[in-house]
Amino acid sequence: MRLAFVVQRYGLDIAGGAEYHCRLIAEHMARHAEVEVLTTCAADYITWANHYPEGREVLNGIPVRRFRVKRPRDPVRFADWTDRVLRRGDEQECLRWLEEEGPFTPRLVQYLEKHAADYDFVFFFSYRYYTTYHGLRALRDKALLVPTAEDDGIYRIPIFPPLFRLPRGIVYNSHEERAMIEGVADNRHVPGDVVGVGSALPASMDGEAFRRRHGIDGPFILYVGRIDENKGCRQLFDFFRRYRAETSSPLKLVLIGKAVIPIPPDPAIVALGFQPDQEKWDALAACDLLSMPSRYESLSMVTLEAWWAERPVLANGKCAVLRGQCLRANAGLYYSSYDEFHEALALLEGKPELRRALGGNGRRYFDAHYAWDVVERKYLDLMARVQAENAAIAARHEAARP
DSSP states (O other): OEEEEEOSOOOTTOOSHHHHHHHHHHHHHTTTSEEEEEEESBOOTTTOOBOSOSEEEEETTEEEEEEOOSBOOOHHHHHHHHHHHHHHOOHHHHHHHHHHHSOBOHHHHHHHHHTGGGOSEEEEEOTTSHHHHHHHHHTGGGEEEEOOOOSSSGGGSTTHHHHTTSSSEEEESOHHHHHHHHHHHOOTTSOEEEOOOOOOOOSOOOHHHHHHHHTOOSOEEEEESOBOGGGTHHHHHHHHHHHHHHHOOOOEEEEESOBSSOOOOOTTEEEOOSOOHHHHHHHHHHOSEEEEOOSOOSOOHHHHHHHHTTOOEEEETTSHHHHHHHHHHTOEEEESSHHHHHHHHHHHHHOHHHHHHHHHHHHHHHHHHTSHHHHHHHHHHHHHHHHHHHHHHHHHHHHHOO
């Protein structure tokens, strides 16, 4: 069996989001099939500026074929078009918005059209990009979609509900994402499953070594990810500083990730910038809990990683996905206001036995649902189901011939 994975950007230095998700799946499915990745030359999702050389390379044993972005994104113009389509966009305006969204790579779509026969299935990651929308429509009979959809309203604009009805199968990240898409697209006839993704787990973790390297002592909350308004970081800073002021708590907030908004100058907030993957795991071993303040998620990989590391999570309860994950795993608390943040954090800070119990629940939940043998089996089962349905359809057509 030969599989292609289409994703908007791809690289060993892209450490999170749908792109990292795609890379992990591609590398693990290479155990079961011949795999190729089709992507762009972009590394930066803000502008889609060409960064990697065009052509073919091999990364971690996976062939990667790159296509140049024909036109970079203008962030200001794109923001204007986003406001327009969210207010009243018709189909033509939405298609124009899609070109502004990018990455505008017509040659990648043309390659898919020309080489469709080379693949048994093509997985498209992230529904909202030019590469997915046009590529999936060109290859709908072989297309499987991994939407990675967030509850941000974009999935409702006129061009997307019909798109969700086209693929031969859909791999959802969460029950909430599935309900959201099925509610707007009425696409329950499309075979699908809630799968998510596993993680690149470490051979070991050393929390004490992490503390020594960075001069961190005492209890701390960990945040891992892009330090961005859209990830809820500004509110996290406000809530954390207010909590400290009201309680005289010794807690620190340690940040791992690239900052795209200012970080308050506060000795209790320790910003370490981008760190290697092992450093993240050592930080998880050292921390008391993980904070996940994002309002928009289809699946939080770092939440799952915290649970594998047996650490509880304090999550933004306004994100239905995070709230649902916390409830199903019984491995975290969530908040929808500062008062709830205060009470939940005080409970976690003051009760180490609660932190241990929630962390243990998280590890059991991870092992049951996100171990790689579970994830790989779900992908294989979905493809087998689609193949069986395709064979049944072909048999009916053959029987109907005069």
